[in-house]
Amino acid sequence: MVDMQKKYYRWSLYLAGLLILLGFTVLVSLSIGEINFGLGEIVNILRKGGESMEYTILKQIRIPRVLLGIAVGGSLSLSGILLQGVYRNPLVEPYTLGISGGASLGVAFVVVFGLHHLIGSFMLPLAGFVGSFLIIFLVYTLSTRNGKVNIQSMLLTGVMVSFIASSTMMLLMSVTNSENVHGIIFWIMGSLDEPDMSLTYTILIISIISLFASYLFVQPLNALRLGEEKAKHLGINTDTAIKLLFLMSSLLAGVSVAVAGIIGFVGLIIPHVMRLLVGSDYRILLVSSFLSGAIFLVLSDVIARTIIAPNELPIGVITGIIGGIVFLLMMSRSSYRARKNNG
Amino acid sequence: MGSTILNIQHLCCGYPKFQLSGITVEMPKGSFTGIIGPNGSGKTTLFRAITGTLGIKSGQILLGDKNLHSLAPRQRAQRIAIVSQFIESGDISVEDYVLMGRIPYHSKFSFFESEEDFEIAQKYMEMTGTWKFKDRLMSELSGGEQQLAGIARALTQQPELLLLDEPTSHLDITHQVRILNLLQQLNQEMGLSVLMVIHDLNLASEYCDRLILINQGTVHMQGTPEEVLTFQNIEDVYQTVVVTQNNPLSGKPAIFLASRKVLKEIQERLAKGEQRKED
Numbered sequence: 178m179v180d181m182q183k184k185y186y187r188w189s190l191y192l193a194g195l196l197i198l199l200g201f202t203v204l205v206s207l208s209i210g211e212i213n214f215g216l217g218e219i220v221n222i223l224r225k226g227g228e229s230m231e232y233t234i235l236k237q238i239r240i241p242r243v244l245l246g247i248a249v250g251g252s253l254s255l256s257g258i259l260l261q262g263v264y265r266n267p268l269v270e271p272y273t274l275g276i277s278g279g280a281s282l283g284v285a286f287v288v289v290f291g292l293h294h295l296i297g298s299f300m301l302p303l304a305g306f307v308g309s310f311l312i313i314f315l316v317y318t319l320s321t322r323n324g325k326v327n328i329q330s331m332l333l334t335g336v337m338v339s340f341i342a343s344s345t346m347m348l349l350m351s352v353t354n355s356e357n358v359h360g361i362i363f364w365i366m367g368s369l370d371e372p373d374m375s376l377t378y379t380i381l382i383i384s385i386i387s388l389f390a391s392y393l394f395v396q397p398l399n400a401l402r403l404g405e406e407k408a409k410h411l412g413i414n415t416d417t418a419i420k421l422l423f424l425m426s427s428l429l430a431g432v433s434v435a436v437a438g439i440i441g442f443v444g445l446i447i448p449h450v451m452r453l454l455v456g457s458d459y460r461i462l463l464v465s466s467f468l469s470g471a472i473f474l475v476l477s478d479v480i481a482r483t484i485i486a487p488n489e490l491p492i493g494v495i496t497g498i499i500g501g502i503v504f505l506l507m508m509s510r511s512s513y514r515a516r517k518n519n520g
Numbered sequence: 521m522g523s524t525i526l527n528i529q530h531l532c533c534g535y536p537k538f539q540l541s542g543i544t545v546e547m548p549k550g551s552f553t554g555i556i557g558p559n560g561s562g563k564t565t566l567f568r569a570i571t572g573t574l575g576i577k578s579g580q581i582l583l584g585d586k587n588l589h590s591l592a593p594r595q596r597a598q599r600i601a602i603v604s605q606f607i608e609s610g611d612i613s614v615e616d617y618v619l620m621g622r623i624p625y626h627s628k629f630s631f632f633e634s635e636e637d638f639e640i641a642q643k644y645m646e647m648t649g650t651w652k653f654k655d656r657l658m659s660e661l662s663g664g665e666q667q668l669a670g671i672a673r674a675l676t677q678q679p680e681l682l683l684l685d686e687p688t689s690h691l692d693i694t695h696q697v698r699i700l701n702l703l704q705q706l707n708q709e710m711g712l713s714v715l716m717v718i719h720d721l722n723l724a725s726e727y728c729d730r731l732i733l734i735n736q737g738t739v740h741m742q743g744t745p746e747e748v749l750t751f752q753n754i755e756d757v758y759q760t761v762v763v764t765q766n767n768p769l770s771g772k773p774a775i776f777l778a779s780r781k782v783l784k785e786i787q788e789r790l791a792k793g794e795q796r797k798e799d
Contacts, residue, residue: 184616185632393629400623403609406573410604411677412597412624457611460631 188461191454195468199247202475206246207239209479211487241377245369246475248381249437250447254470255388256429257444258451258462259422262398264328267452270445271430274335275312277441278342280434283308285346285361289353301364302376306435312342313427328405328419366491367438369478380432387429388467394422398459440493442500443470450507473500524582525549525681525713526570531579533569540565540737543579547715547730549680552707554724555717556748557734558758563717566734567685570715571602583681597624601674603684607666609658614669617658618645621676644675648702664695671702682706684716688723696720700727725749725772733757749773 208214212234214222222231256271271277286292287304294300316338320331350358371377397418400408408415430444447470448462455461477495484490526547534540540562547553557563568574570581572588581588583599591599601621609617621644622637645651648668653661661669667687674682684703688696704727706712718724724731725745733740733748735757741748751764754775761783763776778786 182638392631395631396623396626396628400620402612403620407602407604409573409593410571410597410602411620412592412594414593452611456613458616 184458188455191461191465192468195465195472199468199472199475202472202479203243203247206243206475206479207235209483210234210239241371241374242369242478243475244381245371245377245437246478247471248377248384249369249433249440250443250470250472250474251388251467252380252384252429252433252470253440253443254447254466254473255384255391255463256426256433258448258459258466259391259394259398259426259429260444261448262401262459263419263422263426264332265401265404266332267449268445269332271426272439272441272444273332273339274427275316275339275342276309276427276430277434277439278339278346279309279312280305280431281308281361281365281439282312282342282346282349284364285349288357288360288364289349299373299376302435305364305438306431308342309431309434310427312338313431317423325416326419326423364438365493367440367493368489369437369474369492370489371436376436380436383432384429384467387425388464390425391422391463392460394418395459395463398422398463402457438493440474440496442496442504443474446500446504447473449504453507523549525551525584526715527582528570529579529582531566531569531576531581533574533576533579534562534565534737538562538565538737540569543739545732545739545742547713550707550711550713551730552704552714552728553716553730553732554728555715555732555734556719556721556724557740561734561757562737563734564685565737567683567717571600571683572596594624597677599679600681600683601677601679603667603670603674603682603687605685605687605689607658607670609666612658613654614650614656614658614661615641615645615654617669618650618654618673618676621673624677640678641672641676644672645669647675647706648672664691664699667691667695667699668702671699675706679712681713681715684714686717686719689719696723703727721749721754721775725774726767726770745772749775 204216204219207219208216212231214231214235218231219235222229222235226232253271257269260269260271260274261267283304283306284301286308287300292300292304316331316335317326319334319338320327346361350361397408397413397415400411400413401415401418403411405415405419433440448466451462451466451469455465474492474496477499478492480499481490481492481495484495524546526545528543528545531543532539532541538560543566555563555566565574569576570588572593576589583591583596588596618641619633619637622633622640625637642651645654648671650665650669650672653665653669658666658669671682671684671687682703687699687703691699700723703714703716707714716728718728728745730742731745731748732742733753740757741753749764750773751762754760754762754764761778763778764773765776766772767774
């Protein structure tokens, strides 16, 4: 019997390891910047509080940025793992279904028609969010017949609608002036630099609530590993679960993109790597995807800020390059292992 | 009449291009029943109607004395367990896969398996001989071992009725016999009612106590193997010439096929013989 609960023991080790890693990453990110603090200093500065410059830098700049990194990284990664669970396809990520295409189109539309000064700094995130949700709604409606969603056709529809959205965005960019084009591209490349604290807190709260809410679907997600029909045989109401999971992952990816722009690869690679590391049980997979997405993005942000300091690289560039390389390495190692096992 | 486990009355269901019609079948509790019939005759459609995957147009399916379609999915999964033809489960360990059979008994929000869940899973893994694979991944097992794990998972659901879709169709004879012997043992020792779709008429005859012969969307005949597997019935339904004889060990009907060449030679020999008689 003891043997059987080894699984839970292993899970708590993963969880503890990831939490420690996250704590360490956060400290590193807080300490590095134009002025470097020692890791130990940070605690002291925060405890003293008051008017010191160090405290202001931490409180006004670095902490919000780290929190946004955790929220966006966690959200994108959680969104990816939920979608991969629903589609039983490890190549699906939030952007496959048109969330990024819709968000960029929304932003491009607002910038090109000069609407982005209307309600201040909220306008671009709002445009991105509305754009991504309109596209998701369109994809969802196009793949629904008789009140049932055909998730396989939804994937194709999503890819096509994505193409149409990004082509339309290109069209808008080709007819507008270069200043606007620059604005759009800058937004698309993504950044964790968000001056508005309330947006940061909103997405942080949404991401944490979603993480807890996703655990209500852990049973359907685990059963769906066997396929939709077999999950039904186990008494799971797959239709409802799929709809709600789809909605939740769209929301997560939608708010992330709206606030931080299009940061690629997190939603694809982190779930993949986690599946290889912790196994396919969603009970551990959901939380470890969230945590490692957060770690990965905070770390990528440190690199983006420091590698050509005082200038900053777009974080999407870092996630793409690092994520891609790490992923290829893991793939070649695991296929090597598989070959060795079979041979 | 508490003695029927499955009672299908005047069932009509199907797809736009293929319909089952007027299916009436009664399956006694504790019986080991086989659904046989040619490809495209409607075996799988009937199977899907009983598993609840396919809606029905008219008629009804009673499980015990309850209407199958009025049962909530979870209740249904506690009473009927299904083993599909292919058990594709990828990167799940055998133990985790078998434990999934407890899902119908878990509350929606329960997170950890209970001690009882582990005990039940272990019991049926030992019974099916899959306990020694428990830490391997499902994808690393052979087809026969996957079927055994599938049966272990189904038993872990502790059902009254076990449904199997061609459990032996892609296996060698060792595994075919091993799986059917296991099913027979479960049927006799635990009183589990077993209903399986099966292609192999000889295996159906050897193991089942009742057969339902389906043809063109209707029940052609049902009864004991001796009643159903006559050469007339088989030739009517399968459009193939066969010879039936009893298995020398079990006394159950066994079906022999003959190649066209042999049939032709026999015909020629018969013709010659008649000619000689005429001469």
